[in-house]
Amino acid sequence: MRNISDELAIFVQEGAEYIKYLVATQSYDVAKYLVILAPIVTLWYYFFWRPFNYYRDFTDFGFQEAARKPPGKGSNVSKRNIINDMRSRRKLGELPPVYPNGWFIILESRELLIEGSREVSCLGLALVAWRGKSGKSYVADAYCPHLGAHLGVNGEVRDDCIKCPFHGWAFEGSNGKCVDIPYADSVPEFARIKMWETVEMNGFIYLWYHAEGEKPNWQPDEMREIATGEWKYRGRSEFLATCHIQEVPENGADMSHLNVVHKPAMLSGGKPTEAKLTWGFLTHQWSGSWEANSNPELSHRALMTLTHRMCLFNKIPFMEVNVQAHQVGPGTVYLRFKGFGGEGVLFFNVTPLEPLLMKITHTFYSSRSMLHPFGLLILLGEAIQLERDIAIWNRKTYISRPLLTKEDKAIKAFRRWFSQFYSSNSPRMSTAFNNPILPNPSVTTTPTSNGSIKLNPDNLSF
Structure with a gap:
């Protein structure tokens, strides 16, 4: 599947070829307007449509x-x-x-297509994530319990099951149970993969990790x-x-x-000491506080309150912004x-x-x-x-x-x-x-x- 950048490159290439054709056929007026229009369309794409x-x-x-x-x-x-x-x-x-124990983002929702799978490695775990035909996402231990093939490498998703690329064993997303072994007369009752608890919201797939195996006692904010x-x-x-x-x-x-x-001013970049222009007359000033939530039922939460000002010559403040950052x-x-x-x-x-x-x-x-x-x-x-x-x-x-x-x-x-x-x-x-x-x-x-x-x-x- 082509991504947005590929589509834009094809668009620009085909546009250039068309302009050459118009020039070759003496259609100068049309070509002139297209030459003017092309950079405008490109700028519009980058500044008003294309995500950062x-x-x-x-x-x-x-x-x-x-x-x-x-x-x-x-x-x-x-x-x-x-x-x-x-x-x-x-x-x-x-x-x-x-x-630490808690919810962690392992993928962005857009990265996992319907009936697609992804290899995921984080928190010391080797995982496979897939999205079934139903649209629901699942996450499991990556290695097939049969002979250890990685399910996220060329693993095939059918309906809501993932099939091992090695011998075709199929595992159900809802419970991890093996539901099909193509060459066997029956499937052992104990044949399954470990499924991990996940939630999908805010454009992310969150995975619950707990070293003691405890169930979630709080949820991410939706x-x-x-x-x-x-x-x-x-x-x-x-x-x-x-x-x-x-x-x-x-x-x-x-x-x-x-x-x-x-x-230092944002314009001086991520390495201010190496910036050619220091923008010394323009600085950021910060003040704020951090506090844990005192409610025992919300002990997993904390709040940072921040005030940010831009300053001219370190003395004249302008453009004040007040922000609350919620740690969950x-x-x-x-x-x-x-x-x-x-x-x-x-x-x-x-x-x-x-x-x-x-x-x-x-x-x-x-x-x-x-x-x-x-x-x-x-x-x-x-x-x-x-x-x-x-x-x-x-x-x-x-x-x-x-x-x-x-x-x-x-x-x-x-x-x-x-x-x-x-x-x-x-x-x-x-x-x-x-x-x-x-x-x-x-x-x-x-x-x-x-x-x-x-x-x-x-x-x-x-």
Whole structure:
């Protein structure tokens, strides 16, 4: 299936051929108008129709030294090899468990077509996702229990079943049970694959991960305007960062960093120190607060309230914006706001692909009354600011008991709040690559009122 970019390329190529034909046949007037019209149509496509789509690899930020050719080494030493050497020498610190419990986004809905399948690797799991003929999505362990073929690699979807590409075993999406073995007279009752609990909403497929195997005790927030199609998809950005998952949402409680990392003007880009124009007369100023939800039934939620101002010459404020960022569980933050001629919601999602490799995405939906260029500007601005954070996350160490001032009290409050998403079997760095769920007897736990297990905050890495 051709994507939008392919269609545009074909359109431009065929248009160019047609203009050549008109010129060759002396139709100069028509050709002249088409030459004028072509760039207008192209600009309209990019600025008023095409969704924002931006991707950056972790190697782009914080590894400037890797771009310099090492002395005494040949030119065949790649930048990525040098970066991998730098990562191997990194001091990690006393890390918390690497996979917290909660809902995580593993795919965007548009990535999974009807009767299509996808390979998914995250949270130390090898998974297969597919969408049945009914339109419902399913997620299961990827390896066929027969002889270990990966169901997400050339696996065929029929109705709501997925068929193994190796021997044709078919597994039902609703319960994982094997319903057909083409060459066998009967199907063993115990033949099945493990199905994972998922929900699909807001244009995402969420997967529930819990190291103790507990069922979900809370749900992601659903945006009615997205479900009804009232709001339009404006685009996304995707980044990879080499850090612990806790480092990413902790930024929301770290107010002090905002007026350092995010003070330079957006126009100076994601690497302000390397910008040719510093735009020093134009700066961002930030203030705000972070607070966990005090309702025990909503303990998985927290709220960041933020005020952002643009300033001329660091003195004259203008264009003030007030934002509330809702943290829901360990992996999702969303911002609902009004402005630029409409309403919208920006999702900030983080999913661990490996213990120290995070996939971070921004996804933006807004009312149709909002001009598309404003939506693109919001996404671009968020992407630039995130690039500055990633350059730091990629190279920092985790300090379990940091030296904090009284102005940093929200950081300690955040770490205590985040500790609820770890449990006794939450995998540590030393075990995560071998098995995503293994007991960790060195972690002290206490029973909670509802019988579940919670880590003692004083025994966690702060």
